[in-house]
Amino acid sequence: xQLKKTVAIAVFAVSALAISSCSRQVxxxxxxxxxxxxxxxxxxxxxxxAQELTTNILNAAWLNNHTQQAGKKPVVVVGMVQNKxxxxxxxxxxxxxxxxxxxxxxxxxxxxxxKKREELRGEKADQQTNASVSTMKKFGLESGADFILxxxxxxxxxxxxxxxxxxxxxxxxxxxIQTNExxxxxxxxxxxxxxx
Amino acid sequence: MKRSLFLxxxxxxxxxxxLSARAQQRTLEPDQNxxxxxxxxxxxxxxxxxxxxxxxxxxxxxxxxxxxxxxxARRQERRAYNAVYFNSGYYSDYGxxxxxxxxxxxxxxxxxxxxxxxxPTFRIGGRGNRFYH
Numbered sequence: 427x428q429l430k431k432t433v434a435i436a437v438f439a440v441s442a443l444a445i446s447s448c449s450r451q452v453x454x455x456x457x458x459x460x461x462x463x464x465x466x467x468x469x470x471x472x473x474x475x476a477q478e479l480t481t482n483i484l485n486a487a488w489l490n491n492h493t494q495q496a497g498k499k500p501v502v503v504v505g506m507v508q509n510k511x512x513x514x515x516x517x518x519x520x521x522x523x524x525x526x527x528x529x530x531x532x533x534x535x536x537x538x539x540x541k542k543r544e545e546l547r548g549e550k551a552d553q554q555t556n557a558s559v560s561t562m563k564k565f566g567l568e569s570g571a572d573f574i575l576x577x578x579x580x581x582x583x584x585x586x587x588x589x590x591x592x593x594x595x596x597x598x599x600x601x602x603i604q605t606n607e608x609x610x611x612x613x614x615x616x617x618x619x620x621x622x
Numbered sequence: 623m624k625r626s627l628f629l630x631x632x633x634x635x636x637x638x639x640x641l642s643a644r645a646q647q648r649t650l651e652p653d654q655n656x657x658x659x660x661x662x663x664x665x666x667x668x669x670x671x672x673x674x675x676x677x678x679x680x681x682x683x684x685x686x687x688x689x690x691x692x693x694x695a696r697r698q699e700r701r702a703y704n705a706v707y708f709n710s711g712y713y714s715d716y717g718x719x720x721x722x723x724x725x726x727x728x729x730x731x732x733x734x735x736x737x738x739x740x741x742p743t744f745r746i747g748g749r750g751n752r753f754y755h
Contacts, residue, residue: 506675512686517679540676579679583686590688622690 465620476523511581
């Protein structure tokens with residue numbers, strides 16, 4: 427009787443262990459929490475870039491210079507970001523944080539560019555034939571941007587045996603569209619030591 | 623009569639020319655390049671392709687050499703090769719065939735010494751060469 431009970435407990439324990447080891451475990455974490463798993467680019471890097479560049483661009487001299495000269499806040503369009511690193515990185519994750527800060531502080535105006543602007547113009551064109559005259563939006567009244575924000579992501583990888591140092595450099599630059607004058611350059615450098 | 627008509631047309635032509643020149647001067651900003659229209663015309667034809675990547679990330683990534691990953695890749699390749707070879711039917715179960723792990727075996731360097739019984743665990747070219755003498 428005692429033996430049967432022991433065997434049953436053992437079988438139960440083994441099966442429970444087998445089931446739990448096969449099942450996937452998902453735990454929700456705070457997006458602000460830094461969790462480094464592989465050493466690759468991750469959300470923490472994106473957040474650090476966004477924080478650094480936001481602070482930098484909002485406190486740089488170009489903003490006050492333009493406001494004083496033009497008498498109005500600058501309007502910015504986000505241009506192309508080129509990822510020349512060794513990993514697939516989407517710049518939108520930190521560019522959106524940057525754009526959000528422009529609108530929150532209300533010191534910088536923002537206009538759409540690229541495919542989103544094409545979509546807006548398409549909608550406007552559609553309104554010319556389908557919307558009522560009183561609500562139809564006109565062509566040729568868009569806000570022209572004063573500055574364009576462009577960027578690049580570069581990386582250097584140095585590895586030997588199980589050790590690796592990965593260096594990322596994110597550069598953003600703001601250029602006056604009228605004069606091509608670069609008025610601000612910001613960068614964020616991230617270095618990681620990875621040991622396999 | 624003919625002369626007065628000619629003079630009238632000449633005057634009208636000069637007036638039109640001077641008006642168009644003034645109009646062109648008016649559209650130019652001070653210090654603006656007088657050939658700015660040429661540039662505007664050139665880039666106006668390429669607007670779509672030049673602005674399509676605005677707000678997007680263009681991926682121009684490169685493959686970085688990673689010693690650890692490269693070793694893992696080599697191992698995977700070797701295992702895949704061996705798996706294919708030993709399951710292909712060419713491999714007869716004596717000696718080492720042409721395994722990538724013992725690349726010299728089965729290619730005329732090793733005579734098997736009568737089969738798998740003497741299958742060595744040494745590398746050809748190392749101390750194992752003494753077996754040949």
